[in-house]
Amino acid sequence: MNILIVDDEALARSRLRTLLADCHNTVRSTVTEASNAGEALALLSATGGRTIDLVLLDIHMPGQDGLSLAHALHALPQPPAIVFVTAHADHAVSAFELDAVDYLTKPVRRERLQQALTKVQRNGRQPAGPAAPAAADSESLVIQDRGRTERLPLAEVLYFKAELKYVTVRTATRSYVMDGALSDLEARYTPRFLRIHRNALVARRAVRALEKHYDPEEGEGWAVRLQGLAELLMVSRRQVGAVREELAG
Incomplete structure (x- = not known):
């Protein structure tokens, strides 16, 4: 799995790299970093998204934020899966409406990151752009349950x-x-x-x-x-x- 970490804080990117190294299903993963949305979009646009399977995406960043970047990624010919990683829990519903695979709050625990990676591998890549017809079995409900937001x-x-x-x-x-x-x-x-x-x-x-x-x-x-x-x-x-x-x- 090829993973792109997008976060303006170097320490946050470093922590995610360390956690990824501890997750059993990322042993053969290639991890790339971007410090802002512009860098991330440049990396992905060059190949239409084909070189990245998953983006671990912060929401609050200088300039273009993570939600706006997620919209742009959906327009790629082969958009990567998205897992939001943020210190703010108040954007969970918006994130799932953007078809995010998961939503992790900082500080991220290895167990939760592992769960998110497993979901990504189970679900496979997302449909190529918002206009593409989604397979019936890929439809989900956004459920608020005991203080947690999840896709059912x-x-x-x-x-x-x-x-x-x-x-x-x-x-x-x-x-x-x-x-x-x-x-x-x-x-x-x-x-x-x-x-x-x-x-x-x-x-x-x-x-x-x-x-x-x-x-x-x-x-x-x-x-x-x-x-x-x-x-x-x-x-x-x-x-x-x-x-x-x-x-x-």
């Missing part, structure tokens, strides 16, 4: 369920809570999610069965069973036909 691959989501002012996001292993409206999620992800109730959307790929079910609140009706989940989700009467069509297709 949409392919892992089994259902969205409206709960008062929040939406529960369920995967096979855990639940998350996010702000937003179910109607917005439905409009955005209709090709991948099916409305089964006024309060629930389910992943089309995960629908396995439609079963008779008794709910204490709604009485006798229908429920859908999803792959990898013991929990049943109630289906409203008006949506039973849509679920049957999904199973038939």
Whole structure:
């Protein structure tokens, strides 16, 4: 893996080099440094980004900041993966909206850097520019969870369920809570999610069965069973036909 460290502080660049040397999956890595966005862009533009796999990018730098540089990198023919490394945690959402693989806060711990490198290797390179069509499985949600911001691959989501002012996001292993409206999620992800109730959307790929079910609140009706989940989700009467069509297709 070829890595470019972009930080205006020499000490910060040196520390990252030391941490990288301690990470087991960077033994054969080549590490390059740039002290500002201009230097970084000159290095990457010369080859269209092909010579660098990952940029460890500071946000607050003199002149062009890291967020602005990230925008410019996305326009390269073969943009590198980006991991932000900054002392400021208040730009996390903006960073993930720029499709950053991870967001590390200083002082960086080796364990967190290792996790970020593993994500980069698992995800591979980013799509070539913002206009390129993204593969469906590369779509992600930005989740705020217990003070941490993380990207959750949409392919892992089994259902969205409206709960008062929040939406529960369920995967096979855990639940998350996010702000937003179910109607917005439905409009955005209709090709991948099916409305089964006024309060629930389910992943089309995960629908396995439609079963008779008794709910204490709604009485006798229908429920859908999803792959990898013991929990049943109630289906409203008006949506039973849509679920049957999904199973038939």
